[in-house]
Amino acid sequence: MLQLPNHSRVKPLASLEDAYELCRQITAKYSKTFYLGTMLMPEEKRRAIWAIYVWCRRTDELVDGPRASLTTPETLDLWERQLESIFAGHALEDADVALVDTLERFPIDIQPFRDMIAGQRMDLYRSRYETYEDLELYCYRVAGTVGLMSLAVMGVDDSLPTAPWAQSNRSSIDPTEQAIALGVANQLTNILRDVGEDARRGRIYLPLEELALFNYSEADLFNGVVDERWRELMRFQIQRARKVFATAESGISALSPDARFPVWAALILYRGILDVIERNDYDVFSKRAYVSGPRKLTCLPIARLRAMVL
Known part of the structure; x- marks a missing residue:
């Protein structure tokens, strides 16, 4: 699941389409209600949400998954370095390919991803x-x-909105x-x-x-x-x-x-x-x-x- 960069890797990473399809399948399998909601989105947005969901799921599985007993603080340090690689545009695993593309299409900040890893650190202790x-x-x-x-x-x-009373309401919403x-x-x-x-x-x-x-x-x-x-x-x-x-x-x-x-x-x-x-x-x-x-x-x-x- 979690890997160090392997420059001698023989098998190439998945194509962009295959990476998004992998993310779709994982989302559909593990979060049926959430997946139904994503199917109501435009294609580009739902594919991006699938890529984000899969990264979040993989992060969660480090602490709650079948190999969670092997996870240490160093494991999460490694996972955060892999995240930095993704944000730099370098995919290390198949699902990363989709997330790299998503980050190129949408202005997503890295901090929420770091904060999620911090949440997994809480679960460790x-x-x-x-x-x-x-x-x-x-x-x-x-x-x-x-x-x-x-x-x-x-x-x-x-x-x-064109109505003056609606303008003030809408502009105040963040x-x-x-x-x-x-x-x-x-x-x-x-x-x-x-x-x-x-x-x-x-x-x-x-x-x-x-x-x-x-x-x-x-x-x-x-x-x-x-x-x-x-x-x-x-x-x-x-x-x-x-x-x-x-x-x-x-x-x-x-x-x-x-x-x-x-x-x-x-x-x-x-x-x-x-x-x-x-x-x-x-x-x-x-x-x-x-x-x-x-x-x-x-x-x-x-x-x-x-x-x-x-």
């Missing part, structure tokens, strides 16, 4: 978060950064904060969905002071206890995640017109996972919360309407 503020920093690094990367691809609508909020909201949703899976790996991402607030212990969590304490704790967590999604919503109208529909769709679909958790009576230990295919299709007309009128 932390398996608990005492406060929400601690967790929020982690969520920014591993997911809010994705919002920043994607914003450069989505683009901002610089056109001014969607950067909202882009970060969408990434953070998605990560909070992931955390709530994956409580059981993370517990099996010895990790707790829910803030410990909030567990204590609801008199729910680490032992209860590791034993998968679903009682009224747990339900109240999860209601509290879901309410906060929905507030962060609401913050993200306020920036969508500032995006380029061709990006609004897919972003609305992705937001509605991902937020739908919270609804499923509620319908499962907050049992995230034995039930996987996911949005069904038919329900995904019913969300699309709503997303289209919101993209047109909001």
Whole structure:
């Protein structure tokens, strides 16, 4: 997976088309809901998002993947040097070919990529978060950064509306904060969905002071206890995640017109996972919360309407 530059490599890197196709296949396989949203984008933008997604996934797998036990701080140092090579226009692996091309087409800054690697460093030595503020920093690094990367691809609508009352509203919107909020909201949703899976790996991402607030212990969590304490704790967590999604919503109208529909769709679909958790009576230990295919299709007309009128 992760390689040092190998100047004696015999096999050539993938062609540009094959590299993008590889990224498409990986996105479609591992993030079906996200992939559906990308298919609503113009071709150039969706291909760029696939390239970014695959880099992010590969980064995440260094700590959470099948070979995570072999990852050290030096591994992440090497990964960051490979990132610098990509930004310099030099691909080292097949998927890098697509990302190099994406960086040539869109003005993406390297800092969110560095911040994401910093988030993986947190996972190397932390398996608990005492406060929400601690967790929020982690969520920014591993997911809010994705919002920043994607914003450069989505683009901002610089056109001014003709109505004077609309001009002042539009000009005051900078969607950067909202882009970060969408990434953070998605990560909070992931955390709530994956409580059981993370517990099996010895990790707790829910803030410990909030567990204590609801008199729910680490032992209860590791034993998968679903009682009224747990339900109240999860209601509290879901309410906060929905507030962060609401913050993200306020920036969508500032995006380029061709990006609004897919972003609305992705937001509605991902937020739908919270609804499923509620319908499962907050049992995230034995039930996987996911949005069904038919329900995904019913969300699309709503997303289209919101993209047109909001």
